[in-house]
Amino acid sequence: MPSKNKSVLNQKTTKYEFLGPIGAFLMITVLPILVYVLHLSCQFDGHPSRELIVYLSDINNLKTLFTLSNIFSLFDPTAFLAYIIYLAYLIVIFYLIPGRWVEGTQLRDGTKLKYKENGFYNLTLTLFIILIILSTKGHEPFLFIDHHFIGLITASTIVSFALSFYVYLASFQEGKLLALELNPRIGSFDIKYFVELRPGIICWIIVNISMAIKQYHDLGYVTIGMFLIVIFQGWYCVDALYNEPAVLTTMDITTDGFGWMLSFGNFTWVGFLYGLQARYLALHPVYLSRLQIIFIICLQAIGYTIFRGANNEKNHFRNNPEDPKYIELITIINILCYDEIDLKYITTEAGSRLIISGWWGRARHINYLGDWIISWAWCLLCGFDDIIPYFYVIYFAVLLIHRERRDEEKCKKKYKKDWDKYCEIVKWRIVPELEESFEAGLFCLERQISGDVQHSSLRTSTFL
Ligand code: NDP
Secondary structure, eight states, X not given: OOHHHHHHHSOOOSSOSTTHHHHHHHHHHHXXXXXXXXXXXXXXXXXXXXXXXXXXXXXXXHHHHTOHHHHHTTOOHHHHHHHHHHHHHHHHHHHHSOOEEEEEEEOTTSOEEEEEEOHHHHXXXXXXXXXXXXXXXXXXXXXXXXXXXXXXXXXXXXXXXXXXXXHHHHTEETTEEOOOOSSOEETTEEHHHHHHHTHHHHHHHHHHHHHHHHHHHHHSSOOHHHHHHHHHHHHHHHHHHHTGGGGGGSHHHHTOOOSHHHHHIIIIIXXXXXXHHHHHHHHSOOOOOXXXXXXXXXXXXXXXXXXXXXXXXXXXXXXXXXXXXXXXXXXXXXXXOEEEEEOOEEEOTTSOEEEOSGGGGTOTTHHHHHHHHHHHHHHHTTTTSOSGGGHHHHHHHHHHHHHHHHXXXXXXXXXXXXXXXXXXXXXXXXXXXXXXXXXXHHHHXXXXXXXXSOOSSSSOOOOO
């Protein structure tokens, strides 16, 4: 891309987000520490969080915490090498495994970038390799992850810092920093697209599986809570990779430049912190009652129905703007039933259409609600002994609320008065008015009872 164009296409942000330089400094320092603290507080010796709080509340302990020898002890050469091999493996299979080339959304210069879609096959191969290792070498090799957990976190953190430093340097043109690049590439290798779904998500699955194996090694069995966390989170990851092209319409790809936050967020935060519940359960097995388990499974099903339903609906609509017909899951109550709906939309002066019915007619970010409900299901599997595994649900609420505000601001700027019109029609931000949803649920139940929902090849009732 010629350098003249580059400054036009990668326009400088005029307003700070995340509290500007102070926020950036705090994030770069506090977030990595938080990942260590949360995982160290799950350590085997002593009950985690309370012991840690007692330890940290003593100022003398705090002073000794940041000594050079303590900091260097976080680095583990074996873990670092293993992590680099893992990344090299991902890059090799990204190139070797064939995939469909899909187009991203339109860029400011009117062009569209192409992306190779083979994440799901990359994951399938990885799971196959795990199976082969398990059946030939047993579960011992997987204990490596538990033994080197802190070292692996450090390795991913170093990689994330190094990569963000690289893209920072690469964004300099003629000695001047132009802006964080939206789509930094090395040749045809799109760094953000690769980092967004592969190293973090595949690592998360591997971490969870090895935590279940560790529990099996210690107890001789896997608890139902551990089994469900591996299935639920594994499903979420498989779903993300299976629906890989859907990432191309998300804010991370369309709006956010690639810098430290996305780099660290994917390598370390998703890769290791998202495995916190599994690690907690590996070190502190929790035994849930049947009723609790049924409740949690229902929560997961409800959350997933909303989350996947909404994201697919938008993705389908954006890819087929002339064909608003869409087959969706009707309601939470009828989660086993699909129905075809004719999506309603408004046309905007900016060119894109905004859906005003289906999931997107219920709230402007109903997909966030689904995601948040899912996060509750995961945390509840860890019981009520400790707040540590609930970090995710708290952090995720903050992330989603903040994300909603940012997206709202972006859309207001893009769609201007059309956005106000849209907000008048779809009034709720994340949580639709409960009363409204209840009525919609009752309405669908009535249709279901009266046999109004047809069952043809398109309008089909499908069991999940
Ligand atoms: P969304 O998928 O919600 O996309 C927002 C964009 O969709 C808007 O900027 C706008 O873009 C378009 N849009 C908004 N309203 C409409 C409408 N009515 N009709 C059609 N298009 C519309 O954003 P995210 O990228 O934030 O989230 C994607 C998913 O990822 C969510 O389910 C979220 O929960 C999940 N997520 C998960 C995280 C995790 O760590 N687990 C982190 C972040 C997100 P345009 O300019 O094209 O109109």
